Amino acid sequence: MYSDEKIFNKMVERRRDFHRYPETGWAEFRTTSIIAETLINAGMDIRFAVDFVEMEHVLGRNTDIKAQIRRAVSQGASPEIIEKMKGLTGLVAEIETGRPGPVTAIRFDIDCVDTTETEDPSHLPLLLGFNSVNANSMHACGHDGHTAVGMTLAEQLFSERSLLKGKLRLIFQPAEEGARGGYAFVKSGIVDDVDYFLTFHLGLGNPTGTVFGGTDGFLYSTKIDADYKGVGAHAGAEPQKGKNALLAAASAALSIHGVAPSSDGLTRTNVGVLNAGEGRNVVPPNAHMKIETRGATEDAAKYIYLSVMRILSGAADMYDVKLTTQKCGEAVSASSDRDLAKTVTDAAASVSEVDRTELIQPMAGSDDACWMMKKVQDNGGKATYIGIGADTKAGHHNDHFDFDEKAMGIAFGVLYKTIFMLNGLSPV
Incomplete structure (x- = not known):
């Protein structure tokens, strides 16, 4: 047939x-x-x-x-x-x-x-x-x-x-x-x-x-959505009143791609989406990221996932913005x-x-x-x-x-x- x-x-x-x-x-x-x-x-x-x-x-x-x-x-x-x-x-x-x-x-x-x-x-x-x-x-x-x-x-x-x-x-x-x-x-x-x-x-x-x-x-994998919430402000007149969600997300993205490899097995990370900001002269009050982690073993997968979550949290603290995350997918x-x-x-x-x-x-x-x-x-x-x-x-x-x-x-x-x-x- x-x-x-x-x-x-x-x-x-x-x-x-x-x-x-x-x-x-x-x-x-x-x-x-x-x-x-x-x-x-x-x-x-x-x-x-x-x-x-x-x-x-x-x-x-x-x-x-x-x-x-x-x-x-x-x-x-x-x-x-x-x-x-x-x-x-x-x-x-x-x-x-x-x-x-x-x-x-x-x-x-x-x-x-x-x-x-x-x-x-x-x-x-x-x-x-x-x-x-x-x-x-x-x-x-x-x-x-x-x-x-x-x-x-x-x-x-x-x-x-x-x-x-x-x-x-x-x-x-x-x-x-x-x-x-x-x-x-x-x-x-x-x-x-x-x-x-x-x-x-x-x-x-x-x-x-x-x-x-x-x-x-097959690699273990976790898919994460992350949202930073800051405060908008006039970028010229009152920048000190803003809390920059874009910079938090950008900092996190660079750090996520710089995580050290694991001796427990191959790891992968990817920030596939980063959307942020509202206007040229506005301190960006929001940012949205779509991220994935992968690991060849359960321990490697856990290592890379926890590393990414720490980075996301650390970036929020560094720029004094709020962070919410959601696990959107997972594979074994x-x-x-x-x-x-x-x-x-x-x-x-x-x-x-x-x-x-x-x-x-x-x-x-x-x-x-x-x-x-x-x-x-x-x-x-x-x-x-x-x-x-x-x-x-x-x-x-x-x-x-x-x-x-x-x-x-x-x-x-x-x-x-x-x-x-x-x-x-x-x-x-």
């Missing part, structure tokens, strides 16, 4: 539609609506996130929900389906075969990156008319492809459920960027009964035709089970478009799917994070990012074959 032209063309069409209308974490109303409508029309049972996620576990949620919903409807989302979401994005689809067998979950992330797509005339999405129309929103990480593969795979597996055993659970997770969605889904219990957990990513520096059965080396580390990764590479070897397989790829990033992997493994199940190579025009999160769409066909084939090896009445 992986080389079926009709299936491949369907994935391409869907991917380009999602690329045209990207939505950031916890605001994927159109995306969720399109997925839901497609799977319902195929006859599948679905549950929206609101049916199982507890709001207390939701991190970094977009507060301007009404505006996001209005935009989604104007861009083709179903108002009736959006009403059923009750302000929370994402969904889960179940395929119950009625025959004894394992519970296998496959997770697909559906959100985009907070960046603006290039207007370079050589950029393929622009040339073909599927470049992003939403401000500061771009599928610059391949999640449009992940979603298209997930929808199409769900349809195909449901149509062939008579050939399967056990249960399949397809998880369409919001807010992977910023590590905001995985934790809420795990706390809901959605993977508590899972025997096998699969997820995948396109690209990651690997060429089209390469498949890694698993991934190791996880490792892929070798035997399940081997099942994936065995499946990939029978996909004609695959020309190289490796058991494990190293990873220097973070993914909140690790919450799900770790939970499944803690409960005695197996989990793996599959790497599907895809030639790209630029690195992930770059405004020129685009990937070789042939990789979606490979991803479909690898997942399809793997699922039949785990849940099939007989291999395909």
Whole structure:
């Protein structure tokens, strides 16, 4: 089925539609609506996130929900389906075969990156008319492809459920960027009964035709929003009456990027956003920062996080401004089970478009799917994070990012074959 032209063309069409209308974490109303409508029309049972996620576990949620919903409807989302979401994005689809067998979950992330797509005339999405129309929103990480593969795979597996055993659970997770969605889904219990957990990513520096059965080396990560509140004043007449929030934030930003490395493992920090001030002649009374920390080990992650928090607090004291912080996302580390990764590479070897397989790829990033992997493994199940190579025009999160769409066909084939090896009445 992986080389079926009709299936491949369907994935391409869907991917380009999602690329045209990207939505950031916890605001994927159109995306969720399109997925839901497609799977319902195929006859599948679905549950929206609101049916199982507890709001207390939701991190970094977009507060301007009404505006996001209005935009989604104007861009083709179903108002009736959006009403059923009750302000929370994402969904889960179940395929119950009625025959004894394992519970296998496959997770697909559906959100985009907070960046603006290039207007370079050589950029393929622009040339073909599927470049992003939403401000500061771009599928610059391949999640449009992940979603298209997930929808199409769900349809195909449901149509062939008579050939399967056990249960399949397809998880369409919001807010992977910023590590905001995985934790809420795990706390809901959605993977508590899972025997096998699969997820995948396109690209990651690997060429089209390469498949890694698993991934190791994920970094722990914490996402922080910090706000400084000072006092505005006339910068010329009464500067002494002001309390400069911008300088506090600037001082903190420089110090955060100067934290000493840890002997406990690799660490990373990034101040991705710093907005401050109101006018040229006004002592800046406010500043907002978006920060992330990462660590290769739990101790390294704790070290860098606490270092950043001390710096933020120290800058507030130094400039006599008030500081408020909020943890907006968090990811843990996880490792892929070798035997399940081997099942994936065995499946990939029978996909004609695959020309190289490796058991494990190293990873220097973070993914909140690790919450799900770790939970499944803690409960005695197996989990793996599959790497599907895809030639790209630029690195992930770059405004020129685009990937070789042939990789979606490979991803479909690898997942399809793997699922039949785990849940099939007989291999395909």
